[in-house]
Amino acid sequence: LTLGDTLDASISRVFDQANAGTSVVVRNAASIASDDGRQRGPIDASLAETVRRVPGVAAVAPEVHGTAQVVGADGDALGGQGAPTQAHSWIADPQLNPYRVTTGRAPARPGEVVVDRTVATDGKLHVGDTVTVRTPDPVRLRLVGLVSFGADPDMGGSIYIGLAHRQAQELFAPAGKVTELRVRGDGTRSDAELKAAVDRALPRSAQAVTGAELSAEQQADVQGAFANFLKAFLLAFAGVAVVVATFSIANTFAIVSAQRSRESALLRAI
Numbered sequence: 001l002t003l004g005d006t007l008d009a010s011i012s013r014v015f016d017q018a019n020a021g022t023s024v025v026v027r028n029a030a031s032i033a034s035d036d037g038r039q040r041g042p043i044d045a046s047l048a049e050t051v052r053r054v055p056g057v058a059a060v061a062p063e064v065h066g067t068a069q070v071v072g073a074d075g076d077a078l079g080g081q082g083a084p085t086q087a088h089s090w091i092a093d094p095q096l097n098p099y100r101v102t103t104g105r106a107p108a109r110p111g112e113v114v115v116d117r118t119v120a121t122d123g124k125l126h127v128g129d130t131v132t133v134r135t136p137d138p139v140r141l142r143l144v145g146l147v148s149f150g151a152d153p154d155m156g157g158s159i160y161i162g163l164a165h166r167q168a169q170e171l172f173a174p175a176g177k178v179t180e181l182r183v184r185g186d187g188t189r190s191d192a193e194l195k196a197a198v199d200r201a202l203p204r205s206a207q208a209v210t211g212a213e214l215s216a217e218q219q220a221d222v223q224g225a226f227a228n229f230l231k232a233f234l235l236a237f238a239g240v241a242v243v244v245a246t247f248s249i250a251n252t253f254a255i256v257s258a259q260r261s262r263e264s265a266l267l268r269a270i
Helices: 002-018 047-052 117-123 165-172 191-201 211-269
Strands: 024-028 031-034 037-040 057-063 065-067 069-071 085-089 099-104 112-116 130-134 138-149 159-163 180-185 206-210
Touching: 002 138, 002 211, 024 191, 024 211, 047 057, 047 180, 047 191, 057 085, 065 165, 069 117, 069 159, 085 165, 099 112, 112 117, 112 130, 117 138, 117 159, 138 159, 159 165, 180 191, 191 206, 206 211
Parallel strands: 085 159, 112 138
Antiparallel strands: 024 180, 024 206, 031 037, 057 180, 065 085, 069 130, 099 138, 112 159, 130 138
């Protein structure tokens, strides 16, 4: 139970940090549940201009992401052991992007990529190397930088692949579409008020949620897919341990009682 609560707190901290600078997220209103969480379709990239005109909006960053894998220097794909492996379009706004470049620079054009420091260490990759990214088709890219998740080398074990926006859109989204819009407020409205204002400007096919609401959803998805299973798994072992301990204690007392009975009988005979 202690381990489970610690894991919940760690997951919550990671997602809160990831969405700390985001006031509102605009995404597709339709979704389906899957083993990897709730999946949503893309939205029109033109909605970015609509959202920018909403009073209280300071910045809007279109984001595109999809599933990808980095191939290490030895030819083996990195990740795939439970941690998510996704490629994202690089967001230039430092308040909307929780990742920071620690070595090199951010991707500025197609053909360039950045990865988190853990991936670079595990794959023996260095800035300036040409790396293969499976999307699933292999794409050869030049590694121009290494990033960290704030002060941490990665986001809780997940793999980060940062691409130039145009390349991410070509790989993971239809023409004129993006995965979501990240919105930063100017401070004149609360996140809830800004969400309501943005929602009124959107078509029915799109919806707005606050950064805090998105963090809660992501935390619930991870807990449902992994954390709750781990808790149940560990509690099952705890139950087995209790049963075995009960049996062992009862058996030990039975043996001790039998021995003492024989000793008492001997003493009575003497």
